[in-house]
Amino acid sequence: MTEQVKRFIRVDHAGEYGAARIYAGQLAVLGRGEHAATLQHMKDQEQVHLDTFAKLITERRVRPTLFLPFWNLAGFALGAATAALGPRAAMACTVAVEETIDEHYSAQEAALEDDETPLRATIAKFRAEELEHRDIGLANGAEQAPGYRLLTAVIKAGCKAAIRISERV
Ligand SMILES: [Fe+2]
Ligand SMILES: [Fe+2]
Secondary structure, eight states: OOHHHHHHHHHHHHHHHHHHHHHHHHHHTTTTTTTHHHHHHHHHHHHHHHHHHHHHHHHTTTTTTTTTTHHHHHHHOOOOOOHHHHHHHHHHHHHHHHHHHHHHHHHHHHHHOOGGGHHHHHHHHHHHHHHOOOOOHHTGGGSSSHHHHHHHHHHHHHHHHHHHHHHHO
């Protein structure tokens, strides 16, 4: 296994971990609201993504990022904070996160060689679900969130920084 593949598994594990925590944070605030079932659906899918990469981390002996405890807190805080701004801001957070992950997974799919076909298929499947999440966000008023452009720009920048850190550390 190349160093690049190890890096991919490490960062994807971290990202799916963070994603599950974001939806947990949103559910902590909006768990009784009209979007509860939608948020739970996305959280359940993130949990499958996370379990898959947790298994790969173990099977392929990849060291997880040292930042997991931080992503635990930061993910939950991001989810809860955006949900506290309202359901539309929570959906704007989803759009920002999932668009960033879509780009991230696309780049990995392009970079993986044919000896990693199963991993590439896993990433492609998850990427399709991340795009479904983005579409759910858009369908639920994300773009009507106050300060949508600034909010999504800040969250995307944060996600990209998190990706860079989790690839390396
Ligand atoms: Fe995911
Ligand atoms: Fe997602």
